[in-house]
Amino acid sequence: MTSPNASDRRGPLVYVGAYTPDMEGRGTGITVCRQDPATGLLGAPSAAIPAISPSYLAPHPSGRFVYAVSERGGEGAVGAYSVQDERLVPLGEVSTLGAGPCHLAADPTGRFVVVANYGGSVTVHPIADDGTLGEAATHVRLTGSGPVKERQASSHAHQVTFADGGEWLVVCDLGSDTVYHLRFDAEAGTIAEGPKLTLPPGTGPRHIAYGPAGFAWLVGELNATVTPLRADPITGALTIAGKPFVLSGGQGVPSAIVASADGRFVYVANRGPDTVSVLSVGGGGIALVEETPTGGAWPRDVAIVNGVLYAANQHGDTITAFRCDPDTGALTPLGVAMTTGTPANILATR
Template identity: 30%
Template sequence: MTVESQRLLVFVGSYAEAGDNGVYVYAFDEATGTLTLTDEFAGLKNPTFLNVDAKRKLLYVISETVNQAGQKVGEAAAFSIDAAGGSIQLMNREITVDSTTCHIQRYENGRFLTVTSYHGGMIGLMSITEEGAVGSLLDVRQHEGSSQHPDRQDRPHPHSSFYSPDGRYLLVSDLGLDRIVTYALDELNSKLVHQSEVALHPGAGPRHLSFHPNGKLVYVINEVDSTITSFTYDKESGQLVTQETVSTLPPDFKDENSCAEIKVSADGKYLYGSNRGHDSIVVFAIHEQSGMLVLVQHISVEGGHPRHFAITPNGDFLLAANRDTDNIVTFKIDKASGKLEHTGISTTVSKPVCVVPVYLTT
């Protein structure tokens, strides 16, 4: 009987022309925090966001293409993953929605993908075939409206979609509307059904969110005004109720900034967010009873424009993807305090904008 082992691979998406490498695979050394390139793929334009199905060893990637009329549209590609070799193989690619996309998420049962179009103001529900390939477009939810910022919020700009832990609901952060829109997933009819929505303060610009492991709290990072808003979450109704909003910046920082990524640690004790402008990761402790946030640290990302970051599955490291300085920087996490410490390790990658570390069975 063979003994299965696990390998930690890191998948990276980037801004790239179709003829250039844009999707990268790295092996991660958990002793040192070092990334070693094992594969790269060219052929997709701006493969900026990724999702990995670790059980089935599948990688899903968004990209841009044009339709028969020459219009820019969204595309999604599926890859099979060879965990032992650290390599990927293209399975298929399909047009998704009638505009470029910025985010892709997968329903945990392996039957659906959702893609988010910032510029098109819409969410698309895609099927996944039995083989794991990208299937057909099943449903589109178009957002309408605006908010207060004249340039950033003149129309809908959904920036991400995240499934609730039980998969019943899909939470969509719309930067342009200052709203989080919750949809129920109707699996039988392959539809997204509007369930509820919650308004944030005007000018917030919600971008990404993270569920607390207890399933009762949700934290949203607001891109436009550099804040984080916390909510209680009712898993039965999918309803969010606002708790508090805190700044991601030091009080003395007065220059331009926008936020990007947010993550709650697996133990539920700490929250991390990225600042672009201040070029830092902000760290908060999460109060065990109330869920309120207490500032712990601001630390430089040792680069520019941290558009995304990820925490390794064992919670030991944070990887910051700095788009404007073409590097991914490795930080060590002190699990007792939540604080980050720069390891001195920086990996050169062209315009990285998404980083996904995953354990895979070899």
């Protein structure tokens, strides 16, 4: 039996979602491993928990459960898993009532999971005491389009996050160049209209990373930019706080964005150039620190765990690791942390 002191010395669990053959991937489900706090590398992964294209994962606030989308070409699903030490036990799945679920988040009260369907909708699913999910209690369809016809012919919800303690649900709609700021009722699981932020045509808002003092940064997938945002101290509504910063000369297809714990640096994965852009964002302005190759192909996600940044190289079948300098933000390569089929998302929990 592991003593409490030995358990405390162990690094956090790291879960990796992947694309499986139904979505032209080489993954087999969700893999689980543990970070080595001394080296920053990842231990040997578990046998994958079978799942259909679990491309994005989210934790329950209690840490007892993990939820994963099942990003299918047709109507997708969201699955629940019980955390049993270093194993995930499947608890079943329910339909998301939309195509291509690509992001999800549990509300801070732990009562609901909200899912973004790339097909243009958002669903809210109740969580039972045992962690299982119910059928959608709320289904909101989004509308709109943008000038990039091959990518913006219709709405494409790409991220759902909670702000201001869960009172507000923020939705990035890549298809309509819109960030929705919706009021969320954590008792009923309902969504009400709120202020929305319209980005320049062709931005393609994909993901937002939040920092301290009301600052946030939005990555535009279609125009390869990072735009600084500021939240209103009373309403929480987001507004543009400065000029967008163009990534990699505008040539890449940026994906994930993550902020350092102190909010001084932002890290953005760039597919195509296959780099991570390290940006200094202190005071709201944006400046390039460095552009670091990931050592793999098509980085779809990045995550920071105990001062180590991991990049999920979707086409390279690797997760590479970098030590983050807390003073400069610069990255020092640590090598390949894991080899796994078509990694799409990295989630760390304890």
